Amino acid sequence: xxxxxxxxxxxxxxxxxxxxxxxxxxxxxxxxxxxxxxxxxxxxxxxxxxxxxxxxxxxxxxxxxxxxxxxxxxxxxxxxxxxxxxxxxxxxxxxxxxxxxxxxxxxxxxxxxxxxxxxxxxxxxxxxxxxxxxxxxxxxxxxxxxxxxxxxxxxxxxxxxxxxxxxxxxxxxxxxxxxxxxxxxxxxxxxxxxxxxxxxxxxxxxxxxxxxxxxxxxxxxxxxxxxxxxxxxxxxxxxxxxxxxxxxxxxxxxxxxxxxxxxxxxxxxxxxxxxxxxxxxxxxxxxxxxxxxxxxxxxxxxxxxxxxxxxxxxxxxxxxxxxxx
Numbered sequence: 001x002x003x004x005x006x007x008x009x010x011x012x013x014x015x016x017x018x019x020x021x022x023x024x025x026x027x028x029x030x031x032x033x034x035x036x037x038x039x040x041x042x043x044x045x046x047x048x049x050x051x052x053x054x055x056x057x058x059x060x061x062x063x064x065x066x067x068x069x070x071x072x073x074x075x076x077x078x079x080x081x082x083x084x085x086x087x088x089x090x091x092x093x094x095x096x097x098x099x100x101x102x103x104x105x106x107x108x109x110x111x112x113x114x115x116x117x118x119x120x121x122x123x124x125x126x127x128x129x130x131x132x133x134x135x136x137x138x139x140x141x142x143x144x145x146x147x148x149x150x151x152x153x154x155x156x157x158x159x160x161x162x163x164x165x166x167x168x169x170x171x172x173x174x175x176x177x178x179x180x181x182x183x184x185x186x187x188x189x190x191x192x193x194x195x196x197x198x199x200x201x202x203x204x205x206x207x208x209x210x211x212x213x214x215x216x217x218x219x220x221x222x223x224x225x226x227x228x229x230x231x232x233x234x235x236x237x238x239x240x241x242x243x244x245x246x247x248x249x250x251x252x253x254x255x256x257x258x259x260x261x262x263x264x265x266x267x268x269x270x271x272x273x274x275x276x277x278x279x280x281x282x283x284x285x286x287x288x289x290x291x292x293x294x295x296x297x298x299x300x301x302x303x304x305x306x307x308x309x310x311x312x313x314x315x316x317x318x319x320x321x322x323x324x325x
Contacts (some may be wrong), residue, residue, distance in 0.1 A: 002041045002052050003066035005073040007098040008080065008091055008118075009037030009274035013261035016272060018059045020257045026052055030251035035314050036073045036115070037274040038066055064102065071107040071182070074098050076118040077126040078275035082242050082283050086120030087137035088145055093174055094118045096230035100175055106182065111189025112197035114182060115154070118147075127276060129153050129162045132199040133181050138168055146170045149177060152203040152211070160200050163208060165215070172229040179227070180218035188214070240267075241290035242283035245302050250278030250314070256302070263296060278314055 004019070011019075023031050023041045026048045032040040044052065053063055065071060074094050081089040097116070101107050107114075119126035119136045128134025128150055135147040146168050153162025169177060181199070188206070190197040203211045245260065260280060264271040267284040274280060285293055297303045 002044055002049060002063055003034070004039045004041075004056060004061050004063055005066045006037055006039055006061075006274060007074055008076040008094045009078070009276075010091065010270065011272050011274070012269040013265045013272055014269070015059055015061065016257060017261050019056070019061060020254050022052060022055045022059075024254050030253055031257060033247055033250040033252070033274045033278045033280070035250075035276050035278060037075050037276060038073050039274070065107075067113075068108070069110045069112050071101045071110070071114050071116065074101070074116045074118070075126060075131075075276055077120040078244070078273065078277070078279075078281060079125060079242070080118075080120050082240065083120055083125075085123075087139060088120070090118040090120050090126070090135070090137050092232040092234050093135070093171065093230060096232050097174060097178060100230060101178070101182075106186055110182070110186055111191045112194055114185055114199065116178065130155060130159075131162065132185070133178060134162055135174060140168055140170075144170060147174065151181060151215070152200040154198050154200050156198070157195060158200070163203065165212065171232075175227060175230050176219060176222045179222045180215055183218050183222070184211075184215050239287070240283065241285045241287050242281050243285065243290060243294050243297060243303075244275070245280045245282070245297060247279050252280075259300065260302075263293065276314075 029042040115131040117128045117131040119128040134150040149166040150162035151165045
């Protein structure tokens with residue numbers, strides 16, 4: 001299997017088409033969307049993986065950070081930038097943090113995987129409280145942008161909701177907090193037993209109070225180095241609509257991908273997003289055209305009466321009964 005990281009699940013229709021062509025040359029299996037907004041190509045020959053990675057690089061995609069003891073794909077709310085009730089659009093922060101993290105050498109030699117998530121409001125649509133480190137958009141009393149921070153959450157073995165770490169940090173502190181948490185994990189994570197190597201196990205070992213003390217010391221050390229804050233490419237919040245296409249089991253055939261891209265292309269390079277529930281969103285649709293696009297998708301069988309039943313179901317890749325897992 002080849003897993004390709006897609007920060008926040010955002011992908012241009014043109015790139016998705018090229019990815020689909022690559023996948024089709026090396027595998028007859030469906031294209032798979034993951035719960036971390038990644039893409040996977042299944043049942044590839046080991047001897048083909050190098051060529052696949054080279055071809056992915058040519059279209060601006062990478063497998064690096066898709067797996068292994070690394071900072072994994074950073075995820076975000078499925079409706080970032082288009083939700084009417086979001087505090088602000090978290091996508092620029094997610095993308096900027098991704099760029100900073102994948103450029104750092106210590107992101108690739110961690111005790112185990114390190115997962116980060118962003119949510120646009122307190123409903124936690126990006127599952128920030130269920131990741132190693134989570135940021136939830138928030139404004140302070142002066143109306144300044146920032147985040148509440150949660151840490152040491154996670155699914156899998158002995159799942160736990162993340163602990164509330166900071167009620168509010170300014171946006172300029174996102175990188176510092178992430179760097180401090182990563183350094184704590186690097187120093188205290190279990191490198192002998194991968195089944196007890198996630199950040200939540202470090203908190204269990206140290207205890208909540210000691211864990212936060214250690215993290216605060218790491219944060220002080222990071223701040224002393226005066227790293228520049230994240231360089232954000234702020235995008236104007238959109239008043240445009242979107243349509244979510246349920247993808248059963250997260251699997252798509254090439255024909256369906258091509259049709260989705262054809263429908264989404266008129267709405268620009270920012271018109272497709274994968275969700276943490278393994279679905280696809282067509283976004284940036286002018287409000288007056290949303291129902292028209294929905295009708296097209298219904299007529300082509302991509303949205304039907306059963307959608308509400310399965311559009312929030314996901315494949316569990318962690319159960320010991322799951323062959324893929």
